Amino acid sequence: MKQLTAELVRDLAYLAGLKLELNRAEALVGALQPVFEGDAAIAKLNLNLQSAVEAVLDEVKNG
Amino acid sequence: MAETELLFKSIPEIGALYRSKAISPLEITRLTLDRIAQLNPSLNAFISLTSEKALEQASRAERELHTGVDRGALHGIPIALKDLIDTAGIRTTCGSRILRDQVPKHDAIITTRLEESGAVLVGKTNLLEFAFGIVHADYGQTNNPYDLNRTAGGSSGGSAAAVAAGLCFAAVGTDTGGSIRIPASYCGVAGLKPSYGLTSLSGVFPLSWSLDHAGPIARSSRDARLMLEAMTGLRLEHPARIKNMRFGVLQREGTDMQPAVIAAFDAAAQALRGAGATVQTIEIPDLELADAALLNVLLPEASVIHAPWIESRPEDYSPLTRMQIELGFAIPAVTHVRAQQFRRHLTRQFLLALRGLDAILSPTVAFVAPKEDPLFAVDAHGVSEGRRTSPYNLCGLPALSVNCGFGDHGLPVGIQIVTRPHEDALALAIGGAIEALMPEARPVPNNDRGIF
Numbered sequence: 222m223k224q225l226t227a228e229l230v231r232d233l234a235y236l237a238g239l240k241l242e243l244n245r246a247e248a249l250v251g252a253l254q255p256v257f258e259g260d261a262a263i264a265k266l267n268l269n270l271q272s273a274v275e276a277v278l279d280e281v282k283n284g
Numbered sequence: 285m286a287e288t289e290l291l292f293k294s295i296p297e298i299g300a301l302y303r304s305k306a307i308s309p310l311e312i313t314r315l316t317l318d319r320i321a322q323l324n325p326s327l328n329a330f331i332s333l334t335s336e337k338a339l340e341q342a343s344r345a346e347r348e349l350h351t352g353v354d355r356g357a358l359h360g361i362p363i364a365l366k367d368l369i370d371t372a373g374i375r376t377t378c379g380s381r382i383l384r385d386q387v388p389k390h391d392a393i394i395t396t397r398l399e400e401s402g403a404v405l406v407g408k409t410n411l412l413e414f415a416f417g418i419v420h421a422d423y424g425q426t427n428n429p430y431d432l433n434r435t436a437g438g439s440s441g442g443s444a445a446a447v448a449a450g451l452c453f454a455a456v457g458t459d460t461g462g463s464i465r466i467p468a469s470y471c472g473v474a475g476l477k478p479s480y481g482l483t484s485l486s487g488v489f490p491l492s493w494s495l496d497h498a499g500p501i502a503r504s505s506r507d508a509r510l511m512l513e514a515m516t517g518l519r520l521e522h523p524a525r526i527k528n529m530r531f532g533v534l535q536r537e538g539t540d541m542q543p544a545v546i547a548a549f550d551a552a553a554q555a556l557r558g559a560g561a562t563v564q565t566i567e568i569p570d571l572e573l574a575d576a577a578l579l580n581v582l583l584p585e586a587s588v589i590h591a592p593w594i595e596s597r598p599e600d601y602s603p604l605t606r607m608q609i610e611l612g613f614a615i616p617a618v619t620h621v622r623a624q625q626f627r628r629h630l631t632r633q634f635l636l637a638l639r640g641l642d643a644i645l646s647p648t649v650a651f652v653a654p655k656e657d658p659l660f661a662v663d664a665h666g667v668s669e670g671r672r673t674s675p676y677n678l679c680g681l682p683a684l685s686v687n688c689g690f691g692d693h694g695l696p697v698g699i700q701i702v703t704r705p706h707e708d709a710l711a712l713a714i715g716g717a718i719e720a721l722m723p724e725a726r727p728v729p730n731n732d733r734g735i736f
Contacts (some may be wrong), residue, residue, distance in 0.1 A: 234613040238591060241610060249611055252661060256583075256611075259576020260619040266570060268629045 225250050225257070287315050291450040295361055295507045298453065302349055302360050309349070309360030313342035313404050316362040320406065320451045323735050328426050329436070329445040331367045332375050333407040338362065341404040348402070357510040359402030364446050364455040367408035368415060369498070370487035371395050378489050379411040379439075381422050381600045382593055392487025394456060394498055394515050401514035406452055409442030415458055415491045416586060417660045418604045425656065428470060430695055430734040434653040437467030441657075443501045444471040448727065449735055454502040454511040458488060460495045461578055461660060462649075462673025465685040468501055469698025470653035472687040472727035474508045474715060475501045477673075479706045480680030483515050492585040494624075495578070495677045503727075505686055505715030512708065524713030526721070527560030529642040534566060540650040540668040548689030548697035548725075549647045555721040556645075566644070568633045571675060573626060575667050578674040580615060580623035583661065587612025608661045631679040638704050643714055646672045648685040648698030672700060682708040686715040689725045696727060 230253060231246035241249075290298070290312065301307045317335050324330050345360035365371065368378040370388035372395075377383050391399070398405070413420040417439065426441035428434040429449040436445035440457025444467035447455050457464040459477040468475025476499045483498045490496055500511035509520050536549060553563045587594070590609045598606050638644065650668055658666035676683035681702050688699035699718065703711040719726070 230614050233616065234610065237587075237613040239587075239594060239610065239613040241613075245607075245610060246614075248607060249614060252607070252611055253614055256576065256579055256615060257619070259573060260580060260622060263573055263577060263580075263622050263626045266573075266626070266629065268625050 225253055288450065291315060291319055294504060295357055295453050295510050298361060299357055309342040309345040309404060310339065313338050313362055316406055316452060323449055323451060326427065326432055326735060327429060327445050327449055328424050329409055329442045329449065329451060330407040331377055331410050331423060334374055334405050338404050338406045345402050345404065355402035358398065358514045361403050362406045362452045363398060363403045364407050364409045364443060364452040365395065365405065366411050366440050366443050366457050368411060368458065368489040369394055369456060371408065374408065376408065379413045379420055379423050381420060382597065384422065390487065393484035395487065397515055397517065403514065409446055409455060411442055412439035412657060413602050413605045415439040415460060415463055416605050416608055417657065418602045419657065420602045428653045429736065430472065431693065432734060434655050435657050437470035437653060438657045439463040440501065441467045444468050444473055444475065447473050447501050447503055454500055454507055456498060457501050459497045459499060459677065460491045460582065461670045461677050464499050464501060465648050465673045465683060465698065465700060466669060468685045469648035470696065472696030473501055473503050474505045474684065474686045475499065476508050476512065476682065476684045476708065476712065477676060478512065478708050479682045482708060490589055492582040494585060495582055505684065505712045505719055509712040520709040520712060522709035522713035524710060524717055526556060526717050529561040530640065531556060531561055531563045532566035532637060532641045532644045533563060533646065534568060534644055535646045535672045538650060541647065542651045542691055544691035545647050545651060545697050548691055549699055552688035552699045552718055552722060553645065559721055566637055568637055570630065570633065574630060574675045574678055575671055577623040577626040577678060579661060580619050583608065583612035584615050584620045604659060611661060627678045630675065634679050634681060643711065644702040646700045648672060648700040652691040652693065652695035652697060676702055681705060682711045684711045684715045686718055687725050687727055688718065688722060
């Protein structure tokens with residue numbers, strides 16, 4: 222995985238609408254690393270989902 | 285009868301005393317307010333008291349009961365609301381500097397329903413800032429009634445501490461990753477995160493719209509049920525019979541588990557076996573990814589809510605709340621969507637497991653109340669605190685914590701009971717059965733570190 226940098230975090234936040242000073246972005250790097258590691262693990266799963274709702278409703282109906 | 289003894293009675297017991305005219309709602313409310321005045325300085329469970337309103341409501345309850353108007357179990361019963369639940373004309377701060385002076389014009393729907401049930405509101409309880417995991421210095425930590433040098437937990441710590449300390453008979457909290465159940469476990473009381481959507485969140489300040497739940501905290505599952513019935517208008521009695529029930533145990537182990545918590549949990553499991561239930565360990569595939577999924581759902585949702593203030597007045601947040609809000613902006617949309625998809629996947633796994641079970645059991649928290657609230661988004665201890673509660677926020681299943689014993693330093697230990705969607709009545713009934721099977725776990729505080 223590409224190393225997270227303060228500049229990257231600042232740019233991500235900016236694209237989402239928040240202007241962060243570089244020192245504040247730097248403070249977030251450590252907390253974000255496990256977020257992206259967790260996301261990478263979730264991305265490897267075969268979630269087999271086609272609809273946000275339908276798959277769960279079937280289970281509730283049959284459960 | 286000693287005044288303290290009265291304030292620790294159950295809701296039905298007090299109701300019976302009202303209806304036999306042995307005591308009045310006004311007397312109980314005055315005793316409650318006196319006890320709050322005596323203990324709140326050391327507990328810090330309340331942000332605002334509503335004494336005048338409480339006495340008016342108690343007087344009305346008394347008049348009504350004497351003239352045959354009976355609103356039900358909560359009529360004349362002192363309760364409290366977490367201070368992010370709107371109360372018209374009464375300050376609702378969200379434990380924040382930003383909303384320190386906010387006075388809502390309208391009641392939350394929960395507030396209205398509880399008022400219509402005749403409950404007496406004694407005050408608004410302390411919470412972690414915006415329910416987001418951090419104490420704001422303007423309000424301070426709510427202390428644990430069992431040990432004033434420890435936290436009552438969060439984010440609904442004020443509600444849990446108030447109930448545990450006899451400062452009200454029940455309270456409402458909110459739960460986004462465990463914020464009813466964690467303080468309930470730490471304070472030895474019953475706390476229910478209901479099925480998602482069962483209780484109205486209209487007028488309740490949000491943390492994460494798809495994870496938020498509002499629910500009751502009380503000294504027993506039965507009292508929690510009565511509170512939930514008033515909050516929803518539903519009847520939720522259930523004739524749970526433990527014999528032949530099937531329970532699946534999850535997350536009993538882990539490097540984060542304190543041995544005394546495991547021992548208390550095992551004692552509850554053994555009590556259930558003794559009553560004729562089957563209790564066996566189960567696995568849920570991919571459960572270990574729930575921690576990551578929760579953060580990736582919660583952080584961006586919270587950031588959207590706080591977007592205007594994080595730009596205009598970031599210094600008014602506590603530093604760590606500010607950092608958590610900033611974190612959410614750095615999480616890409618695809619990461620958030622994948623976490624939402626994971627929720628569907630995880631829910632399917634739980635529903636498949638529950639096909640062969642009546643309920644799932646786990647320790648509520650791996651440890652007893654710590655000295656301070658750990659940081660859930662950035663601290664391993666904080667992640668561990670919510671590890672056993674947050675999956676049910678992701679899946680929307682009802683999850684109840686009740687006391688099952690005592691751990692290190694004589695501090696309460698909670699067992700969590702999880703049932704299928706909208707089987708909240710069953711969860712509460714099982715909680716009541718565990719409480720009945722384990723009278724030794726009934727909180728009877730007696731130490732020199734707390735308020736008892």
